[in-house]
Amino acid sequence: MRAHEAGALHGDLGSRGPAWLRTPEDVNALVPQLWPRTVTRADDGALTIGGRSVRELATEYGTPAYLLDEADLRARCRDFAAAFAGADVYYAGKSFLCKAVVRIVAEEGLFLDVCTGGELAVALAAGFPPERMGFHGNNKSTAELTRALDAGVGRIILDSFHEIDRLTALARERGVRPAVLIRVTVGVEAHTHEFIATAHEDQKFGFSLAGGAAFEAAVRVLDDDVLDLRGLHSHIGSQIFDTSGFEVAARRVLELQAQIRDARGVELVELDLGGGFGIAYTTQDDPSPAPDLAKRINKIVESECELAGLRVPKLSVEPGRAIVGPAVFTLYEVGTVKDVDGIRTYVSVDGGMSDNIRTALYDASYSATVAGRVSAAEPLLARVVGKHCESGDILVKDEFLPADVQPGDLLAVPGTGAYCRSMASNYNHVPRPPVIAVRDGESRVIVRRETEADLLSLDVG
Template sequence: MRAHEAGALHGELGTNGPAWLRAPADVNELVPPLWARGVRRGADGALTVAGLDVRELARRYGTPAYVLDEDDLRARCRDFRAAFPDEDVYYAGKAFLCRAVVRIVAEEGLHLDVCSGGELAVALSAGMPAERIGFHGNNKSVAELTRAVDAGVGRIIVDSDDEITRLTELARRRGVRPRVLVRVTVGVEAHTHEFIATAHEDQKFGFSLAGGAAAAAAFRILDEDVLELRGLHSHIGSQIFDTSGFEVSARRVLALQAQIRDARGVELPELDLGGGFGIAYTTQDDPASPADLAKRLRKIVDGECDVERLAVPRLSIEPGRALVGPAVFTLYEVGTVKDVDGIRTYVSVDGGMSDNIRTALYDASYSATVASRASTAAPILARVVGKHCESGDIVVKDEFLPADVQPGDLLAVPGTGAYCRSMASNYNHVPRPPVVAVRGGEARLIVRRETEDDLLALDVG
């Protein structure tokens, strides 16, 4: 879109257009909820993170790169820990896991969820105490369960009858009594993308509540008396802003707790309501604070326990995205700018769907800003795209960028800490970017950039 057309668009949409399409009054503005707390725009217009200029980061580490504001991540861990002082806060490692992040969440007093043998290996290698680890997964292998049991993992969230059989046989052979939670699918459809809603009945996770499978699993574990049943687990989805889904989930799970008490005389001491707490990817997102979440969830659980005449169980939650998502932005370099017949301006960067698949996979929305300078040019409505051989290779679907955006500019996309590096690929044989942690004006590499040698090392043909 041409500059004069962008000016006209700004005039037309600035007050009357849909909110997502309104040009900003200042294209250089950083909207605080979208960015890590240590990100600023310097006097010369370039972004800094924890006092370090992004141009220096690009020079030292190249682009694309994931940039982690370590103090921001630590502050978010402390915010959740302070909001839930009598509960267990598990960092959902699937959002992003490396040894440095494991150490950070451990130092800040959090527990850790893993959902594969590889994630468990990272956690143990980084020194996370095994008793503070929870192990998820709908198809844990015998080898994975064996490693978890032998390491002394604090809890295993069982997900199927086959898994109960495997774990029971393993526990008998090892002479141990693993602590377990039963994952319950409660039939709550979270207001999120179909592929990340995890508690409706027609999906792969957990035991059905409506069909009686969850109750049967709990009764089986109690009757066989090999595994230690600590409680029930529910996770209703991701990127959730409304706690009404948690209210319905808690009501149904606690009703099952009461059923178990009435049938077996056992009050289970724990309840895990999962995670999925949303963050701000664009100005249209309005996430709740940890303190507000804690207040709402406690009210829900206390109220339902009162109805069921249950002792209030120890509550667990599993924030992942809410901790690491806003703490990271991805730094790109612009390669080409293409005005397609006045329809749209395409800004191509040196990464794409290999470092952020979420836009293509989930139709996710992101924001972006020119990071290497400020601009006085009029805003244009642009689409930020990647370098991959796919028309769906989109990083940011719609964003207002300055009309003078040009090759060589650095572009920053906030909110990329969750599921971007962890779901990254080598599509088109593009090496995955590094992760750079910045704190107190100093940068350190916590995950190095892949190289062509790394790609060729696996190709043994």
């Protein structure tokens, strides 16, 4: 198979090779780029995941549905744990959280980040050890902080002076000394969408480094001596492929750590560089494997510590998307196919922006393939859209599909494990899809499909 043909399977608009002419062997060779690791295309043309055909899964569970490759998810947890051996790997629960995923993360030895009381409730309900949790958030309420303290959450990441005062008062009342980190806004402009860049100065997270607020926050916590200041935290954004941003962030945070040492004689023992590691949504994306990320980040930290005259602190990172994103694809059924005066062909599916808002919100790019069959038809440049009453209800902006794509076809969109279910809505009163975990030929519902009865149960008028 030629290289230009390989790219076309997942929407490389620079090529014209028809994706649906693939042999099972050709498809399998491309799986590591975009699809969960157990995905294959069977002899009858249907995709399989974890040993189950998407045709069978669609019949059993309906569409749309998020299909999670449990073996792939576990393998990615292990990949990060092994690559960052000696560091603490916190799974970023905001990417996707349910009790089954919490248990998998625990079984694979990772730590867990939560950022709201709701996420904390899910983690506790699943039995995750609270001492292995970190609690994020720019506006944690008194009730949330109280619950975190009472549960024994392992560390709380401080995000504002009000939160310092709030947590200090609560800790003093209870006679406890919770471990805390200070989130530092380091002024790094990550090469990502502005809505998911989180380290530039003009945004809501953290204490400004340039303005001196981060140093002031550290001094206040140390001088009060109620909270146990363990270290500093930085998160520069999401869907990042270039580690140069982590280098700048590490240098600036460690310079602050040296400043704190010189001013107060305290050398902080932890450093959290956050997450945001990118994944492949199309063949244009080239993410680094976990071992390469770990090698480069560890080298950065060691080098910057040497320059600052600091001992190397205990490192932690927070991958979420990089663990769960590639482990899931969404399965849809085509409802209509509409050619608009030769301008564009719209392929409408039975989901849309209610189950994946990222294209509309972030201008995110996705790929798609006909999942239930193969075809000898010529390629057709199409736009995959949803069923909602919005012209911006777009799932895949441009993708080659077979010209005979038709109502009833199954369509799969890979890379939907992160943020799609977490950000799902009931827009137009559409119930949210289920999450189906598949492994070794067995499937199970880990988040059930919402029903109209669920929607009506909240309507008390």
